[in-house]
Amino acid sequence: MHAAISIERVSKTFGDRPAVRDLDLVVPHGSICGFIGPNGAGKTTTLRMILGIIAPDQGTIRVLGDGTAADARDRIGYLPEERGLYRKMRVAAWLTYLARLKGVPALGMEARIDRWLERIGLPGVAARRCDELSKGMQQKVQFLSAVMHEPELLILDEPFSGLDPLNARLLEELVLEQHAAGRTIVLSTHVMPHAERICERVFMIHRGEKVLDATLEEVARSFDPRTLVVELDAEEGAEAALRALPFADGVVRAGARWRLSLRDDIAVPDAIRQVAAAVPLRRVEAVRASLEDVFLRLAGHDPHADAARDGGSD
Amino acid sequence: MAARGRPGRAATAKRIFIVARREFLATVLTRGFVVGVLLMPTIMGLVMAAVPLLVRSPPVRGEVAIIDRTGRVAVGAAERIANLDRDGESSPGARRRRQGGAPPANLRVVVLADDADVEAATAPLRQLPAPERLALVVIPADGLAPEKSPDLLCAPTLDGLLGIAVGEQVADAVIDARLAERGHDPEAMRALLQRPKISKRTVTASGDAESDELAGVVLPAAFMMLLWIATFTSGQFLLTTLVEEKSMRVMEVLLSAVSPFELLTGKIIGHALVGMVVLATYLALGTTILVGLDMSHMLDPALAALLGVYFVIAFLLVASMMAAVGSVVEDIRSAQTLLTPVMVLLALPTVLWLPISRNPSSTFAIVLTFIPPMGPFVSVLRLAAPDPVPAWQVALSLAIGVASVIVAIWAAARIFRIGVLMYGKPPTLRQMLRWVRER
Numbered sequence: 001m002h003a004a005i006s007i008e009r010v011s012k013t014f015g016d017r018p019a020v021r022d023l024d025l026v027v028p029h030g031s032i033c034g035f036i037g038p039n040g041a042g043k044t045t046t047l048r049m050i051l052g053i054i055a056p057d058q059g060t061i062r063v064l065g066d067g068t069a070a071d072a073r074d075r076i077g078y079l080p081e082e083r084g085l086y087r088k089m090r091v092a093a094w095l096t097y098l099a100r101l102k103g104v105p106a107l108g109m110e111a112r113i114d115r116w117l118e119r120i121g122l123p124g125v126a127a128r129r130c131d132e133l134s135k136g137m138q139q140k141v142q143f144l145s146a147v148m149h150e151p152e153l154l155i156l157d158e159p160f161s162g163l164d165p166l167n168a169r170l171l172e173e174l175v176l177e178q179h180a181a182g183r184t185i186v187l188s189t190h191v192m193p194h195a196e197r198i199c200e201r202v203f204m205i206h207r208g209e210k211v212l213d214a215t216l217e218e219v220a221r222s223f224d225p226r227t228l229v230v231e232l233d234a235e236e237g238a239e240a241a242l243r244a245l246p247f248a249d250g251v252v253r254a255g256a257r258w259r260l261s262l263r264d265d266i267a268v269p270d271a272i273r274q275v276a277a278a279v280p281l282r283r284v285e286a287v288r289a290s291l292e293d294v295f296l297r298l299a300g301h302d303p304h305a306d307a308a309r310d311g312g313s314d
Numbered sequence: 315m316a317a318r319g320r321p322g323r324a325a326t327a328k329r330i331f332i333v334a335r336r337e338f339l340a341t342v343l344t345r346g347f348v349v350g351v352l353l354m355p356t357i358m359g360l361v362m363a364a365v366p367l368l369v370r371s372p373p374v375r376g377e378v379a380i381i382d383r384t385g386r387v388a389v390g391a392a393e394r395i396a397n398l399d400r401d402g403e404s405s406p407g408a409r410r411r412r413q414g415g416a417p418p419a420n421l422r423v424v425v426l427a428d429d430a431d432v433e434a435a436t437a438p439l440r441q442l443p444a445p446e447r448l449a450l451v452v453i454p455a456d457g458l459a460p461e462k463s464p465d466l467l468c469a470p471t472l473d474g475l476l477g478i479a480v481g482e483q484v485a486d487a488v489i490d491a492r493l494a495e496r497g498h499d500p501e502a503m504r505a506l507l508q509r510p511k512i513s514k515r516t517v518t519a520s521g522d523a524e525s526d527e528l529a530g531v532v533l534p535a536a537f538m539m540l541l542w543i544a545t546f547t548s549g550q551f552l553l554t555t556l557v558e559e560k561s562m563r564v565m566e567v568l569l570s571a572v573s574p575f576e577l578l579t580g581k582i583i584g585h586a587l588v589g590m591v592v593l594a595t596y597l598a599l600g601t602t603i604l605v606g607l608d609m610s611h612m613l614d615p616a617l618a619a620l621l622g623v624y625f626v627i628a629f630l631l632v633a634s635m636m637a638a639v640g641s642v643v644e645d646i647r648s649a650q651t652l653l654t655p656v657m658v659l660l661a662l663p664t665v666l667w668l669p670i671s672r673n674p675s676s677t678f679a680i681v682l683t684f685i686p687p688m689g690p691f692v693s694v695l696r697l698a699a700p701d702p703v704p705a706w707q708v709a710l711s712l713a714i715g716v717a718s719v720i721v722a723i724w725a726a727a728r729i730f731r732i733g734v735l736m737y738g739k740p741p742t743l744r745q746m747l748r749w750v751r752e753r
Binding site: 070076077078082083084085086087089098100103142145146 | 325329332333336340558559562563564565566567568569570571572573735737
């Protein structure tokens with residue numbers, strides 16, 4: 001599978017602050033990739049460089065072939081994090097303006113707009129002014145302006161921010177629909193469950209450097225379940241018994257549950273057997289590392305310490 | 315999936331056109347523009363054009379009676395009064411009276427007996443509601459003596475200015491009678507007494523030009539102000555849209571569809587067209603006023619064409635500055651702070667218009683002609699003055715103007731490219747200059 005985006009040794013510095021350092025990245029054609037990273041990690045800078053809005057200080061970026069994004073502008077859809085609408089403009093006029101700039105012929109524009117508005121659950125708003133729409137409605141219109149010209153590559157920067165769960169779910173569906181139609185999708189997000197549900201592949205940058213680049217399967221394999229969640233029948237003496245287990249790297253109480261981090265030298269089934277022997281068990285489960293856990297671990301947070309802070313006792 | 319080809323110059327031109335079209339329409343179709351920029355001057359122009367029509371009233375019909383106790387004035391006076399509007403509405407005399415405000419007249423003159431009773435002849439003037447007799451002229455027996463004056467008794471309904479016009483005709487008839495009494499031909503005497511009209515000309519190296527205070531001082535200022543209004547109105551609109559786009563976070567969405575160069579160029583072209591609409595509107599208004607005042611001879615098509623050329627140069631200079639500043643700020647107040655030094659420079663020609671137009675060939679005026687961004691304004695000021703500007707100076711000022719436009723657009727594009735995606739504290743002028751120099 002050839003690459004929709006290929007980034008080689010790209011760096012970008014603002015003043016004396018490096019935003020992206022020596023980044024290599026390949027986004028396979030037709031894939032749906034999550035771009036994660038903490039605030040200020042360099043995600044938006046990377047996306048802007050991919051789009052040719054800002055130029056890298058060094059390195060090369062190829063988009064949809066051998067050229068840059070400037071050569072393929074009409075074939076790319078972009079929903080920036082900083083997104084707005086002309087307040088006084090009618091919805092149809094805004095969508096027409098963006099679509100015309102992206103090379104969509106004027107003929108049939110009205111029908112195209114009506115069809116898309118219907119699809120995103122906003123029938124009949126074409127003639128309304130943008131400032132008459134709710135924030136959620138505006139975000140859907142913004143999404144439309146990124147996809148209405150049917151791009152080959154869709155780049156979405158924090159597409160779910162500010163959406164209620166219902167609209168977030170609708171947007172997820174729309175993104176998956178675009179993927180099913182063969183489009184390559186790159187989305188940056190802070191909402192890990194979204195990335196987990198939608199993406200085939202994730203890459204993460206932290207302090208301008210790539211720290212993760214793998215499929216979700218690979219992430220699951222690399223970050224093996226090393227945590228047991230335990231529910232007990234009787235609490236008395238349980239904490240001491242759990243802490244006494246030789247393979248327990250950390251014991252954290254989270255509400256009615258206990259979380260045990262396992263040392264690397266013990267197999268999960270063995271650990272479960274030993275826990276069952278040590279305390280009166282109601283339920284035990286080996287939990288898979290969530291993308292959020294991976295994120296927090298790579299970004300330098302200890303999830304267990306966070307859980308302890310949130311309500312458990314150590 | 316839409317498959318579209320690689321963009322070339324045609325695609326770039328098309329995107330620039332789409333941006334320019336939107337900028338133009340989004341500006342000229344706003345209520346503020348239509349009312350403030352187009353409607354007000356248009357209404358003013360229409361009113362000025364319509365005033366002569368509005369004040370035009372039907373001819374005053376009625377009777378003027380004359381009691382001429384000398385027996386020498388009545389015939390001449392009757393003829394003059396009856397012919398007040400003989401030459402019709404377009405005659406210079408009639409037009410002067412229109413400008414003076416007097417209505418046209420269609421008066422019948424009745425010459426009463428030399429010894430008619432004044433009291434009896436006055437009675438019809440008091441007739442209600444509208445007397446047929448509007449005025450009674452009484453010329454006393456010694457009315458030809460220089461110290462004597464005829465009486466003019468008017469009905470209350472007679473237009474005051476028309477009354478004065480009737481009085482003037484009677485006075486002229488008295489003078490004619492005096493001249494005839496002494497054996498002179500009144501027509502010949504009047505021709506001899508005609509005051510000559512002095513033709514004042516300014517002598518210059520390149521030839522003579524008619525000199526006129528209005529043409530010399532007021533017209534250049536009017537042309538320069540025209541350039542100012544058109545340039546700054548459209549420049550201000552450009553600045554406002556840029557600041558709005560930044561504050562509404564539309565900029566990045568647009569930059570995903572067009573390059574900064576395409577966006578900047580489209581915006582500048584769109585607002586240049588806005589400026590041309592303003593220029594054309596005010597030029598049309600000025601023309602209407604000059605035609606209305608019978609001064610259309612002062613309009614010079616070549617000057618109007620040069621005004622257009624200087625507008626393009628001045629607008630592009632101002633637009634580049636507005637674009638550079640508009641791209642780095644998020645509110646108009648910050649923009650004004652950054653623009654203040656440049657605005658002071660640009661305001662110089664408006665402050666110095668009087669010395670420049672009174673002495674357009676002074677070294678000071680010539681030097682200012684070549685200094686951007688004031689050059690176009692000073693050039694227009696000098697070109698509209700009666701003193702001809704040497705062709706080489708016009709050519710040099712245009713060349714410097716074009717060169718400075720290229721530099722300004724280049725610098726603005728560099729600032730725009732960096733500033734347009736920056737939010738937060740606006741940069742200083744020094745930082746902006748550094749962006750221009752950065753590779």
